[in-house]
Amino acid sequence: MNELTKDSEQLLKEIKKHIHESEYWANKFSMLNSKGNTILRGCFKELKDKQMISVQWADNIPYNIVVLKDGYLYEKMISMRSNNIDFHEHMDKCIFISHSTADSKVAELLSSYLIALGIPSDSIFCSSLPGNDVQFNIPNEIKNKLKNSVLNIAILSENYYESAYCLNESGVFWYVNTDFILISLPEITHVNMKGFLDKNNKLRNLKNELDVFFIGDTALNTMNISRPNSTILARESEKLIGEYNLFLKNRQKSDENKIDLDDFITDDVKIIIYYLLLNRMRKAKISDVKNWLHDAEVYNVNIDSAVDLIETSNSGNIKNGYIELNSDVFVKLIRNRDYLLKQFSSVIEEYTKLSSEIFLELWNNDKMDDCLKLFVAYIVDERITFFGDRWMKDEQIKSISSWESKNSIINILSENYSSCLSYFIREDFVYPSSWTEYGNVRGYTLNNSLVSLFLENCAQLLDELNRVKEDYYLDLPF
Structure with a gap:
C-alpha cells in the first residue's frame, strides 16, 4: 500500500x-x-x-x-x-471460529460480540461448512486461515462431533501451538467430550459473565487491540449473554418439535404423510390419496394399512372415507415440512415406476407382438385414454372395428382386444377407474406417462406403427 x-x-x-x-x-x-x-x-x-x-x-x-x-x-x-510493524503480516492475523453449520447462530453472536469490542470483522473467520457432510479434506482457504490464526475458538455441540470437518479442525487446534478456547453448548460437558480436545481442557459457557469477559479479553490481547472502556465491555457482554439465552430457548422449542424418522414405522405411512405435507393438508379423502398414487405412478403402496397404523398409533383418525391427523401431530409435521419432504421424496422415488419407461424398454427390445402394436396405433390415432371392460367392452370393440374399417386394416385387433387389455393391466400400464354397483372393475384409464408418450411425444413410435398398419392393410378387390 x-x-x-x-x-x-x-x-x-x-x-x-x-x-x-x-x-x-x-x-x-x-x-x-x-x-x-x-x-x-x-x-x-x-x-x-x-x-x-x-x-x-x-x-x-x-x-x-x-x-x-x-x-x-x-x-x-x-x-x-x-512503529516498524509489518502491515501485511499483521492484517493476515485472524481469530478462527470452528463450528457446525447447525450452530452458525452461536458463531454469529460471538462474532458480533468480538466486533463490538473493536476487532475488525475481516479478522474473524467462521468455518461455516456443512455440519454433517462426510468429507475429510480441509479446503485450502481454511488451511490458510488456520495457519494465520492467533486464536482458535471451537463451539462444541452434538452437531460439532457429527461433522468430519469440525473434528479435523479440532485436531489442528490440538496440534498447533496456538491459543484456543472451547465453548460448549448445554449438551456438552467434560464427561462426553470426544477426540483431541478432551476433558483436560477448560470449557467456557456463554451464559457465564466471567467466561464471556475472558473470551473478549483473550481475543483483544491476541490481536493487540486495546480493551474498550468497562461500560462498553459490560454492555456488549450482557447483550451476548441475553441473545445466547434467547437462542437456547428457541433451540429447546425446536428440539421439542424435532421429528424422529423412526416415528414413521412403514414406507406406506411415510408416503401418505408426504402427500399431506405436499398439499399442506391435515385432512384428506383416502380416495384422493389413491388417485394421486395412480397419477404419480407410485406402486405397491398399501394406503389402507397406512391410515390404519396412523389411527392405531393415536396420530389421527379415519371417518367417512377421510384420514385426519391430530392437530398436535400436524403442527409438528408442518414445522418440519421441508425436511420431511426431502427425506420422504427418496421413498417416493423407490416406489415410482413410470409406465412410459417400462413400455419403451419393451418396445425397443421388440418384446411386443404386432397385435399389441396395432393396439398402440389405435390409441395414438384415436387419442384413447379409457378402456372398457365387462359390458363396456362391446363399445370399445365397436370403436376399434370402426378404426380398422377407416384404415382398411384386418380385424385382428378387434378380435384380440381382451388379450391386449389384459397385457396392459398386467404391465400396470392402466389402472382401474370405473366400477359396477357391485364393485367390479368395468373400465381402466391409461397412466399419465403413457398418455404423454402416446398423445404428445410419439414421434419415436410412428415408423413402427405405420409399418404394422401397412402389414395388416386389407387390400379390397374393388
Missing part, C-alpha cells in the same frame, strides 16, 4: 467524515476557485488510482463515493509502519 500525498490523505479523512452527507461535495465544489477545483479533482483521482475509493461523477460533482478496504485501513497502515 503506497503512501498518499498530504492533500489526498486529508481528503480521505474528509470523505470518511462526510460519507453520508449527499450535498456536502456539491456545496464544497461550488465554493472553490479554479485552482482549488483542479487540486481537489487531482486528489480524488489519486485516491481512486490507489484503490482507496471508488467514485462516480455527475455534472462534474462526485455523487457516489465508496471507501474501499485500503481506504479504511490506510491510517492503521501508516501507524504500524511508523
